[in-house]
Amino acid sequence: MESSSLPFSNRPLRIRIVISYIFDYVILIALMVGFYILDRVEPFHQPFAINNISLFYPYAEHDRVSVPLALALSGGFPLLVIFIYTIVIDGLFSHNKPVTSSGKRKFTGPYSLKDRLWEFNCGFLGLFLAQASAFVITGALKNAVGKPRPDIIDRCRPKGVDSLGPHELVTFDMCDSKLSHDILKDGFRSFPSGHSSSSFAGLFYLSLYLAGKFHLLDSRGEVWKTFLSLFPTLGAGLIAATRIMDARHHPFDVLFGSLLGIICGYVAYRQYFPPLSEPWRKGRAYPIRTWGTGPTAPSRSRFDMGGSNDSVAPLRRTDDLEYQATSTGQDDEFTRKPPPVRRMSSDRISSADPYLRRRQELEREYSSSGDSAGVAFEMQPGSGSRSHRSESTTHLNTPYKPQQTSYQPYPGRTASPAAPSTPPLPTSSGHPGSHVEPPKI
Numbered sequence: 001m002e003s004s005s006l007p008f009s010n011r012p013l014r015i016r017i018v019i020s021y022i023f024d025y026v027i028l029i030a031l032m033v034g035f036y037i038l039d040r041v042e043p044f045h046q047p048f049a050i051n052n053i054s055l056f057y058p059y060a061e062h063d064r065v066s067v068p069l070a071l072a073l074s075g076g077f078p079l080l081v082i083f084i085y086t087i088v089i090d091g092l093f094s095h096n097k098p099v100t101s102s103g104k105r106k107f108t109g110p111y112s113l114k115d116r117l118w119e120f121n122c123g124f125l126g127l128f129l130a131q132a133s134a135f136v137i138t139g140a141l142k143n144a145v146g147k148p149r150p151d152i153i154d155r156c157r158p159k160g161v162d163s164l165g166p167h168e169l170v171t172f173d174m175c176d177s178k179l180s181h182d183i184l185k186d187g188f189r190s191f192p193s194g195h196s197s198s199s200f201a202g203l204f205y206l207s208l209y210l211a212g213k214f215h216l217l218d219s220r221g222e223v224w225k226t227f228l229s230l231f232p233t234l235g236a237g238l239i240a241a242t243r244i245m246d247a248r249h250h251p252f253d254v255l256f257g258s259l260l261g262i263i264c265g266y267v268a269y270r271q272y273f274p275p276l277s278e279p280w281r282k283g284r285a286y287p288i289r290t291w292g293t294g295p296t297a298p299s300r301s302r303f304d305m306g307g308s309n310d311s312v313a314p315l316r317r318t319d320d321l322e323y324q325a326t327s328t329g330q331d332d333e334f335t336r337k338p339p340p341v342r343r344m345s346s347d348r349i350s351s352a353d354p355y356l357r358r359r360q361e362l363e364r365e366y367s368s369s370g371d372s373a374g375v376a377f378e379m380q381p382g383s384g385s386r387s388h389r390s391e392s393t394t395h396l397n398t399p400y401k402p403q404q405t406s407y408q409p410y411p412g413r414t415a416s417p418a419a420p421s422t423p424p425l426p427t428s429s430g431h432p433g434s435h436v437e438p439p440k441i
Helices: 015-040 067-087 113-145 152-156 181-186 194-213 223-245 251-272 346-352 360-366 386-392
Strands: 322-324 341-343
Touching: 015 113, 067 113, 067 194, 067 223, 113 194, 113 251, 152 181, 194 223, 194 251, 223 251
Parallel strands: none
Antiparallel strands: 322 341
8 A cells, every 4th residue: 555545635645654643643652651650660769868947848638739630731721722723713813814705804714624633633742742751751750869859757757867867867768657658659759840840841832832823923013912822831830839839849849840841842842833933834733744755955945044035034014115225326425316215006016025925835835735825914935936036126126326417428439529619699688598689770
């Protein structure tokens, strides 16, 4: 079998590409199984000093944010938001929404159902990767470090501490606790904070996802988009703060777990989505990968940020767009003239300005099906070759030439010496060149 048809693709896919995405799910499931195994492993029991006042916090039987609630907030809530956005309102912030017969713009975007399913697949894979990687890394560090929690003395109830010397430490064998072994074992898993890493992995990933869908770094600079994008991250910070309030972790454990979750969330997002610094991509997921084939070199016209490439420059309003030519005239302040300013209509700009032309191959390479073209506020790659762009921008690059006011001979002729000019005859009115009537006798 050489190919297989998937509902989110316009063309048949090779079986090896399908297998590559199956591997993604298999690896993520293996990570969750690995975390389950790590949670059953006995951690390292790091000795502690009996006079360490940071370990005398009372043991809280109930957490402010339990483990099931933390999973629901950091995993279930982002998944619900991704599902609602991709299936219901995908393309809500598109600048080219479909228009009904009455002339009103539709609430939803122009993307088809198969595009929405592909977006949900990538969003789910990214969220699953962020959470699974955070769980496994956190569980491995917890077992390897074995750092006591702030309430370890209340859990352990060590015996024989009176016989300890001034520099001797309490070991796990000295614990005489009436609590279960699992609770006592969990007392040596303070570093890093699992609540902090998992909450930031899921909710910070959601912040990046919303920022990409809102085109956060476009030229509009709307504050409400920033607020909504950072709201999940704020929730992750509040969940992490409860671990200090419950005396489950030291502040450094929470900070390290939060940083670990941010890294996992960012890496998982970039695995399936473009960076936020490219808002013209509208936060759309990467196209179906060409697994097993040779990599394609990036197009210079798309990634060249130099002065010779105008395909990634930000746009301005077409109604207020003005083109001003560069003056390269003489240095004489008397002959230099200000450069002319020409205003162009919106219709003419839309056909001549490379900023507003959509590259057709981007639609084929970047999205599984049709994608909407942006308007003046969007940043998007230009279209056409370099020679075509140079023709459309000739009026920008043509230097200003001052008007010649002196006599210039025709080509192939030499200037003949000018005959001495005679002064004009005086007139009755006193103006040269006027006809003078002879006096009457």
